[in-house]
Each structure stands twice: as structure tokens, then as C-alpha cells.
Amino acid sequence: DTEVTQTPKHLVMGMTNKKSLKCEQHMGHRAMYWYKQKAKKPPELMFVYSYEKLSINESVPSRFSPECPNSSLLNLHLHALQPEDSALYLCASSPPWGTLETQYFGPGTRLLVL
Amino acid sequence: GENVGLHLPTLSVQEGDNSIINCAYSNSASDYFIWYKQESGKGPQFIIDIRSNMDKRQGQRVTVLLNKTVKHLSLQIAATQPGDSAVYFCAENYGGATNKLIFGTGTLLAVQP
Numbered sequence: 001d002t003e004v005t006q007t008p009k010h011l012v013m014g015m016t017n018k019k020s021l022k023c024e025q026h027m028g029h030r031a032m033y034w035y036k037q038k039a040k041k042p043p044e045l046m047f048v049y050s051y052e053k054l055s056i057n058e059s060v061p062s063r064f065s066p067e068c069p070n071s072s073l074l075n076l077h078l079h080a081l082q083p084e085d086s087a088l089y090l091c092a093s094s095p096p097w098g099t100l101e102t103q104y105f106g107p108g109t110r111l112l113v114l
Numbered sequence: 115g116e117n118v119g120l121h122l123p124t125l126s127v128q129e130g131d132n133s134i135i136n137c138a139y140s141n142s143a144s145d146y147f148i149w150y151k152q153e154s155g156k157g158p159q160f161i162i163d164i165r166s167n168m169d170k171r172q173g174q175r176v177t178v179l180l181n182k183t184v185k186h187l188s189l190q191i192a193a194t195q196p197g198d199s200a201v202y203f204c205a206e207n208y209g210g211a212t213n214k215l216i217f218g219t220g221t222l223l224a225v226q227p
Contacts, residue, residue, distance in 0.1 A: 042217030043217055048214070103215060105157035105158045
């Protein structure tokens with residue numbers, strides 16, 4: 001099973017709202033990722049967690065706050081977003097970091113910021 | 115703001131024909147490459163991968179070719195079907211201490227019935 005699940009599928013929020021995106025995998029992967037994808041563009045890496053610790057932050061604004069409560073779950077907390085943050089947010093996971101392994105993606109959360 | 119009017123490179127093929135999607139990668143030190151398929155409204159789906167010590171790898175109806183001399187990757191799809199219509203991304207992995215993927219710009223494959 002190579003399934004990564006994400007909730008919600010769609011999210012509409014105002015610029016003053018606080019919301020969270022959730023991601024889950026049960027493949028025993030120990031690396032998890034958040035990507036942002038704008039229309040007709042490739043995914044862009046935001047954060048990487050390895051063994052539940054934040055390993056890479058690609059200079060993402062602080063209004064995006066990642067959290068990895070355990071090895072199966074990854075959250076992205078959103079606060080005071082801007083309309084330009086509207087995008088598809090993708091979660092991915094892969095076997096332990098340091099090996100050249102495939103990243104498996106979830107279906108994404110389509111976010112609209114009004 | 116948004117780059118309004120940005121168009122993905124598009125490959126239009128007839129159903130049953132073979133498709134070849136090309137990708138130029140950037141880092142000669144990259145040692146792992148992946149092709150993903152992304153259908154409208156979905157996340158990228160793994161198709162096939164290849165490591166830098168190989169120049170060809172075959173899957174079911176798909177073949178990936180790697181030319182390290184010119185930093186070129188291609189995906190060949192045999193007997194293309196309407197269900198193959200999607201955006202295809204290549205991704206390169208720089209390796210080393212990270213598993214960071216860098217994606218290409220993507221190619222839209224449109225299969226005409």
C-alpha cells in the first residue's frame with residue numbers, strides 16, 4: 001500500500017482565519033514533506049521532516065507552521081494567509097532519509113484564501 | 115502575481131501511438147530520477163524511476179532513458195491510451211544527505227481518441 005491521505009480535500013478561508021491541513025501515512029516512512037503547487041507549475045518544496053524532526057524549511061513565511069506529532073502524521077497550520085497563498089498543498093512521504101527513495105504523494109488539499 | 119497565460123509544453127498524440135516526453139535536468143551530480151503523472155485535481159503519482167548507474171529501465175508500457183552526458187531524461191509510453199492524458203513531471207534527486215527532489219516544468223500529454 002502506497003497511500004498518503006490528506007484532509008480536507010478543499011478549504012476556503014479568510015485572511016484572519018486559522019486552519020490546519022492534515023496528512024497521514026501508514027507505510028512506515030520516516031520522512032514526510034509539504035509541497036505547494038500553483039496552477040500549471042511543478043510542486044515546490046516547503047518543509048521536510050525526518051524522524052519527526054524538522055530538517056528543511058525552504059524559507060517559508062511564518063504564517064505556515066508545520067507539525068509532526070508522530071511518525072504517521074503531518075500537519076500544516078495556517079494563520080493570516082494571503083490570497084496569493086491559494087494553491088494545492090501536497091503531502092508526501094518516503095522511506096528513511098539518506099537513501100535515494102521515491103516520494104509518494106497524497107491527493108492534496110486545494111486551498112482558497114479570500 | 116500569477117504568470118497569467120503560462121502554458122505547459124503540450125504533446126498531442128493519437129490513441130495507440132507511442133509517446134515520448136523529454137526532460138532536461140540541471141545537476142550533473144543528481145543520481146536518482148523519477149517520473150510522476152499528475153491528473154487534473156490529483157496529486158503526483160509515481161510512474162517509474164531510474165538511478166544514475168543505469169541508462170534504461172522498463173516498466174509496464176513505460177520506459178525511461180537516461181543520458182548523463184547531456185543531462186537528458188525521457189519517458190516513453192507505448193500504445194498511448196486516453197487514460198494516459200495528464201501532466202508528466204520529471205524529478206531529480208541531488209542525493210547526498212538529503213532526499214530533496216527538484217521537479218521539471220512538466221509536459222501536458224493530450225491523447226486524441
